[in-house]
Amino acid sequence: MSQEIQEPTKVLAIERILARVLRLGSIIAGVLLAAGIGAMLFTGAAFPRQLITAGLITLLLTPVLRVVVAAVVFCKERDWLFALFCLVVLCSLVAGVKLGLVG
């Protein structure tokens, strides 16, 4: 019975944490992109290009960071199986990048 009561709060916790990571990522990326595009429209200099690139890279790293954070949360909860699943996902992401760069 005690397990049934614990469960929802646990699940809620990981959802809150991941939501925070993703919100932070999208806000930073959104601000960088908006600043870059705004500056580009008004000045047309090279600097906005770098701002946009920084925004795109931030966005790109957010889902990867999300998997890492999920792995950490599962480790803390001693949910080793799901921590392992996260590790498998991360390894295939890295392998995908390596294969893509070779091919």
Add this chain to the structure above:
Amino acid sequence: MITTTLLLFPIAIVVGVMGAILGLGGGIFIVPVLTLLFKVPMRTAVAASTVSIIATSTGAAVAYLNDRLTNIRVAIWLEMATATGAMTGALVAGYLNQRFLFILFGILLGYSGYNMLKTRGKERTRAVVPDRVSRRLRLGGSYFDQSLDRQVDYQVTHSIPGLVIMYFSGAAAGLMGIGAGIFKVPAMDQVMGLPFKASTATSNFMIGVTAASGAVVYFARGDVQPLIAGPVVLGVLLGAVIGARLMVRMKATTVRRMFIPLILYTAVVMIYKGVAR
């Protein structure tokens, strides 16, 4: 350049709204818009579309996580398959007959679209009996449905067949560059028995991760053009935030009704690509 940006932006917002609601990346719209309307080279268009998949996923996820529509355990279980699938798909892409693949996947999509059409309207409260894997991994979930104003508890079944389908869905995305979310939603809805809104929200959560490794590769190759990708991605990001807020209040039947024409359209596009190539 300025007119391109100003035109791209609102289109990207619409794609973001739709993508967030339906759990799709929106590549099926962004790539033709960029190549046909704006005469952008194919590689640049696909690269921009791949980064915008991450924008849809990230922008929408916050609202879905807060309402607990996203089933994180199902997502991580299935991400193992989509990520490895995408990897093998990219690896064997050169050895397979693309034409045949497009037709095959097009027919599969058409079939699941037909199934959805048949069962539309009856958002059944299905009695799903969880399989052994689902019980062991505690895949079942629960979310608060704002349109019904009550908590929806559900179970998940066919965990292994779902994993196998996701592997091929990932491989399809790696092989053809499309089909990030369009296979995931029917697999979760029709095979694994998740409620429709949980299926699109969970698909949405997953597509960002599947697209990440591809996006890194496009970046490293220099295919991501900041001046094209920037406005598209920002628009999609904003659209996704709006779309997710709308979706949590929508009825599951409405979301399904919106999904059906899209899946049928994608099926036609894929079959056409296979035949016309």
